[in-house]
Amino acid sequence: MKNEVLISAPSHVHVGNIDLNGNLGRKYGTLGFSLESPRLVLRLKISEKDSINDKDGLNYISLFKQYLDCNKYFEAEILEDIPIHVGLGRTTALALSIGFGINYLCNKKASIDELAKVSNRGNQNSGLGVNSFKHGGFIIDGGVKGNNVAPLIFKGIVPDNLRIVVSLPEKPIKNILEIKKREDEILSNLPIMEESFSSYLSRIVLMKIMPSFIENDFKSFGEGLTEFNSSLGKYWKKYQDSIYCCKETEEIIKRFLDLGAYCACQSSWGPTSYGIFEYNDSIKAAEEIKKLINDLGGGKVWITKVDNIGAFLKA
Incomplete structure (x- = not known):
C-alpha cells in the first residue's frame, strides 16, 4: 500500500465567459488555457495528524x-505554488490536488468531477479550473447546469x-484582492447579459476562434480571442477601471499587441494578462514587457508552454 503521493497541477489563464444570460438553461461557459508554469506541486503522505x-x-x-x-491522517506540503487570486486558478488546483491525493491514498474511486462538486469547484461558474486539471x-x-x-x-x-x-504587475494586486473578497456578492447581483451580446460572443467562438484553431490559422484565432476578451470587458466595466482591470494591465x-502577439487578454479579474507568440518571438517580447512592467511599479513576467496534459500523480 502506498503511503505517499506527489500531485502536479497546472495553472490556467482565462479568455472569458460566453453566456452570462442563462436563458438556455446553462450559464457562463469559459474559454482558457492550461499553463505548464507556474504549477501547484503537492506532496501528500499518511501521517499521525x-x-x-x-x-x-x-x-x-x-x-x-x-x-x-x-479515517487516515495526512501531512501535505506545497512544494511549488501558484500566486493566489490573480487570475491563475490557484484555488481549484489546490482543492483538486488534495482531493485527488486523498482519493488515491485511501484507495477510493471518486471521479475528479465528484471531488470538484464536493469542493464547489467547476459547478458554480467557470469550469476552466476543473477541465484544466483533467x-x-x-x-x-x-x-x-444545476450542480454539474x-x-x-x-x-x-x-x-x-x-x-x-x-x-x-504588482501594483494593482491589492485592489484585485479587495474585489475577490466581494466576488460572490458581485456575481449574485450581476445584471443579466443581453441575449444579443451573448449571441455575439458565441458567434465569435463558433465561427472564428474554434475553426481558426482547427485550421492552424493562429492569426485569426488570436484576433478572435482578443476581440472576445476586450468585448467582454465592457460587461465588467462597472467593476474595473475600464474594459481592463487597471491602467497597468491595459x-x-x-504593448503585447504592438509586439505582434497573436492575442492579448486579461485573465479573470486580472491583473494577470498574457500574449501568445511564436517561440522565436517570445523571448524578445518578454524582455520588452519586463521593461514596461518595471516602469509600472514592478511585477513578474515569464514564458511558458501550454500544458496539453493536465494534472498528474506520481506514487
Whole structure:
C-alpha cells in the first residue's frame, strides 16, 4: 500500500465567459488555457495528524476525508505554488490536488468531477479550473447546469512552437484582492447579459476562434480571442477601471499587441494578462514587457508552454 503521493497541477489563464444570460438553461461557459508554469506541486503522505502549510488546504483535507469516508491522517506540503487570486486558478488546483491525493491514498474511486462538486469547484461558474486539471490544452466548457461541473466541449492541443508570455504587475494586486473578497456578492447581483451580446460572443467562438484553431490559422484565432476578451470587458466595466482591470494591465495588453502577439487578454479579474507568440518571438517580447512592467511599479513576467496534459500523480 502506498503511503505517499506527489500531485502536479497546472495553472490556467482565462479568455472569458460566453453566456452570462442563462436563458438556455446553462450559464457562463469559459474559454482558457492550461499553463505548464507556474504549477501547484503537492506532496501528500499518511501521517499521525492532519497538517499543511496552507489554511484553506487544511479545510480541504477535512472536507475530502469526510466525503470519502477515510479515517487516515495526512501531512501535505506545497512544494511549488501558484500566486493566489490573480487570475491563475490557484484555488481549484489546490482543492483538486488534495482531493485527488486523498482519493488515491485511501484507495477510493471518486471521479475528479465528484471531488470538484464536493469542493464547489467547476459547478458554480467557470469550469476552466476543473477541465484544466483533467485535460489541459486550450479549453472551452459548456457552462454550468444545476450542480454539474461544466462539461468540456472543446480541447485544442496547442502546438509546441507557440509560447504564452504572462505578465503579473504588482501594483494593482491589492485592489484585485479587495474585489475577490466581494466576488460572490458581485456575481449574485450581476445584471443579466443581453441575449444579443451573448449571441455575439458565441458567434465569435463558433465561427472564428474554434475553426481558426482547427485550421492552424493562429492569426485569426488570436484576433478572435482578443476581440472576445476586450468585448467582454465592457460587461465588467462597472467593476474595473475600464474594459481592463487597471491602467497597468491595459498598457501591458497594448504593448503585447504592438509586439505582434497573436492575442492579448486579461485573465479573470486580472491583473494577470498574457500574449501568445511564436517561440522565436517570445523571448524578445518578454524582455520588452519586463521593461514596461518595471516602469509600472514592478511585477513578474515569464514564458511558458501550454500544458496539453493536465494534472498528474506520481506514487
